[in-house]
Amino acid sequence: MSVITVENISKQYIIDHQKGKGSNTLRDVLAENWRQFFGGKKDGNTPTREEFWALRDVSFSIEQGDRVGIVGHNGAGKSTLLKILSKIIEPTSGSVRIRGRVASLLEVGTGFHPELTGRENIFLNGSLLGMSRGEIREQFDAIVAFAGVEKFLDTPVKRYSSGMYVRLGFAISAHLNPEILIVDEVLAVGDAEFQKKSLGKMRDNAANGRTILFVSHNLTAVQALCNKTLYFEKGQLIEQGETNQVIASYLSKVSKTRLLRQWDTPEEAPGNDLVRVKRIELIPDYQDDLTHIDVRTPMKFRFEFWNMMDRANLNLSMHLNSMTGECIFNVGTRSQPYGKGLIAGECTIPGFFLNDGSYTISIMIVKDTVTPLYVMEEGITFDVEDYREGIAWYGKWPGYVRPQFPFEMGMLEPASLE
Structure with missing residues (x-):
């Protein structure tokens, strides 16, 4: 039933917009009514009315x-x-x-x-x-x-x-x-x-x-x-x-997720005369046939770039940041010698690691472990949604990470009840 x-x-709802500064005093209202009644020129402060539909x-x-x-x-x-x-x-x-x-x-x-x-x-x-x-x-x-x-x-x-x-x-x-x-x-x-x-x-x-x-x-x-x-x-x-x-x-x-960015040729790609970005991608392993990332979701991050130098020792540095700018972690590859060509780096972020929230991934291409060649800020943007099972507390889980480390408890010695 x-x-x-x-x-x-x-x-x-009808919304009144007051043009210009100042408030509508009784004198202002009377003056405006007088002008409108006698066909005078309208004041620049005349309110305009706008229709707003809260429900349709x-x-x-x-x-x-x-x-x-x-x-x-x-x-x-x-x-x-x-x-x-x-x-x-x-x-x-x-x-x-x-x-x-x-x-x-x-x-x-x-x-x-x-x-x-x-x-x-x-x-x-x-x-x-x-x-x-x-x-x-x-x-x-x-x-x-x-x-x-x-x-x-x-x-x-x-x-x-x-x-x-x-x-x-x-x-x-x-x-x-x-x-x-x-x-x-x-x-x-x-x-x-x-x-x-x-x-x-x-x-x-x-x-x-x-x-x-x-x-x-x-x-x-x-x-x-x-x-x-x-x-x-x-x-x-x-x-x-x-x-x-x-x-x-x-x-x-409603997700703000941007999981893939790619460029077909070096000429159109971001970068400089030394290196240029071809592809940056976050690949989620979605759980339970969902189409959004939650705290359980493992993710693979992949980055591809063109190296235009004949020989250089290069490594990648990946920064995962909160939306407010804090760096959650920074992880890097080994520095190795590379010639001209297309180079790729890959990193896996396990499930049950990040807490729910909004995050960005920035990437840095580094020469000789100390010289940044190119930094791509906020290359990837993604949201992690909450998921809980067997937990009756529904407040915000604190922190940026939410790992499931082994954590056990048990009684060392029973207390006497006498």
Whole structure:
């Protein structure tokens, strides 16, 4: 049974652009209206209006018990969609049909009265969800324990940190038994332990037949929780379906990857009179028939260049860098004598070595181990996506590398319990 049916919804905003500097005072507005009324020349500061469509012709349906992820870049329309489904805003056109009570956690502090205490806001939010006072009391202790705000229960929430806001807001939304739970990116504010608890609670809700809509840039969390996913781009629904398939498609479309660059002749190739680049390539050994690189993916780096010198001792130096410019590692070949011709170098980067993130590869052709002949900056650009199995923590894994070194633990000596 469909609990959410969205048919051809669009949402338009009108953006006013003020030309020139300065603000619109009451005097400015009156003067401009006077000029327009009497046909005078318009001021250079006259605002121009622009139509912006946050959503365009979006249609989909969600079945009871579905756990639906919503992915896309910032500005793709995800939050606008959730606000429409939460009845915070109305669509410009189209229709939305919802069966069941909806609880939403969209922004830090949404639905809280800052002057009321945590205790009072629990009852306020429950009442807004249509719960009776008795139903709220039944869940009260579980809400407080889940949120971990016992010490601050009678403190006005305006004194809460953003993390406390989120913990209490999620606990209220998840424990007051809504048929549909809508959660935006706000869970990113919580710590790792809270993320784990929240995802587990949403799974429990879904197992009991409740429907979850979950927006997150953390694709690992989306894959762990959601059985279906919607992919939005520039206000349009690009793809919908099974989560792993949609996320793989999303990653392949948004990747900044540039894995191959090549030139057919030395005349058109980058370099100088001594050496010129023919080909630079990163060859991933994709896992599980995927089309994107993740932390498991072994990669082979290959570099080819023309040597125009009769005889020279040459070696290659390869730098793998983060997008912010830090060198993750530098590895070089042996220096050997070469004559004129095409020379190639190859390096293998094993799987389970790089952490998720964006990287570049630069290459340097070196003479006599000390003299750089040519440096190619950012010759290759690629992204490494996250992948986790058997790990319930969904925060960002620290560091640039993520090796799987042997690391064991065991008890040296049992302690006496007496």
